[in-house]
Every structure is written in C-alpha cells, then in structure tokens.
Amino acid sequence: MRTVLAAWMALIAAATPGWAQEQSEADVALVGELMAFHGSKAIVEVMTTHCYETTGLDNAYKDAAANWYLRNVGYLDLADRVIARLGGGTEGQQKAAETYGGSQIMTAYNQAPDKDVFCRAFLEQIESEALDIDRQLPDILKRAQDISAS
Numbered sequence: 001m002r003t004v005l006a007a008w009m010a011l012i013a014a015a016t017p018g019w020a021q022e023q024s025e026a027d028v029a030l031v032g033e034l035m036a037f038h039g040s041k042a043i044v045e046v047m048t049t050h051c052y053e054t055t056g057l058d059n060a061y062k063d064a065a066a067n068w069y070l071r072n073v074g075y076l077d078l079a080d081r082v083i084a085r086l087g088g089g090t091e092g093q094q095k096a097a098e099t100y101g102g103s104q105i106m107t108a109y110n111q112a113p114d115k116d117v118f119c120r121a122f123l124e125q126i127e128s129e130a131l132d133i134d135r136q137l138p139d140i141l142k143r144a145q146d147i148s149a150s
Contacts, residue, residue, distance in 0.1 A: 027086040030147075031093075033140045034079040037133050038094050039101030041076060044068045044126060046102040050109065051119035061119075064126040075133040075141060082144045 048065035052058060083089055112118035125131050134141055 030143060031083050031086055031089050034083050034144060035093055035097035036137060037076055037079040039097040040133055040136060042098035042101035043105045044131060047105050047122050051122060055116060055119050061123060064123055068126050072133045078144050078148055082147050
C-alpha cells in the first residue's frame with residue numbers, strides 16, 4: 001500500500017503544475033499525501049461493496065465499512081481542513097485520489113487467485129482496524145494534526 005501511495009503522490013503532483021507554482025513544494029506534497037486519506041476511504045468502500053456483492057451479500061462487509069468510516073471520519077475531516085489551510089487542492093484532485101485508490105484495490109482483487117479468500121482477508125483487516133488511517137498513514141496524520149494545532 002505504501003508503494004501505491006508514493007506512486008499516487010507523484011502522479012498528483014505531476015498533474016497539477018500550475019497549482020504547485022502558487023504553493024510551496026512542501027505544501028503541495030502534503031496536500032497530495034492528505035488526499036491519500038480519501039484514497040483509503042475509496043479502497044474500503046470499493047472492496048466492501050464488491051465483496052458484499054460477490055460473497056453472497058454478507059452484511060458483515062457493510063457493517064465493516066460503516067464502522068471504518070465512523071473510526072476515520074475525523075481524520076478525513078482533518079485532512080480537508082488542513083488541505084484548505086494549505087491553499088486547497090486542484091479541481092478533481094480528491095476524485096483522482098478516490099479513483100486511483102479504487103482502481104488499485106480492484107487490480108489486487110482481480111489478480112488474487114481466490115477471490116473469496118481475498119474478500120475474507122480484506123474484511124479481517126478492516127475489522128482489526130489495520131486499514132484505519134492512523135495505522136496506514138501515521139506520519140502524514142501526525143503532520144496534519146500538528147498543522148491543525150498550530
């Protein structure tokens with residue numbers, strides 16, 4: 001996931017050169033990193049919906065997604081506040097992060113030899129909180145918290 005995050009941040013930075021000139025490089029990089037929070041949300045939403053539909057409509061996936069959101073909504077709001085404080089992102093940047101996150105997890109799913117096992121393992125990761133933003137992106141979260149507190 002971290003390799004995917006690094007590639008995604010480079011893609012977002014390259015796609016927004018005019019905006020990058022108006023802000024410091026550090027701010028541009030941090031905004032891109034904070035957009036990964038929304039990419040994480042998309043990953044959870046895409047896979048829980050997909051697995052819900054492909055594993056016999058097991059409601060555990062819907063519950064897991066709802067619980068993930070409740071645990072992480074504050075981090076998503078924090079990211080949005082810090083992004084705004086840093087001058088905002090570009091039009092479509094959040095959507096790009098969500099699309100990228102969703103496409104990356106679907107690629108992993110499509111490459112999995114056993115889709116049911118993949119879905120069950122994904123559910124386990126959500127329920128164990130391993131995919132929560134504070135566990136997946138702790139350094140970025142800390143930087144956002146520091147900015148918000150200053």
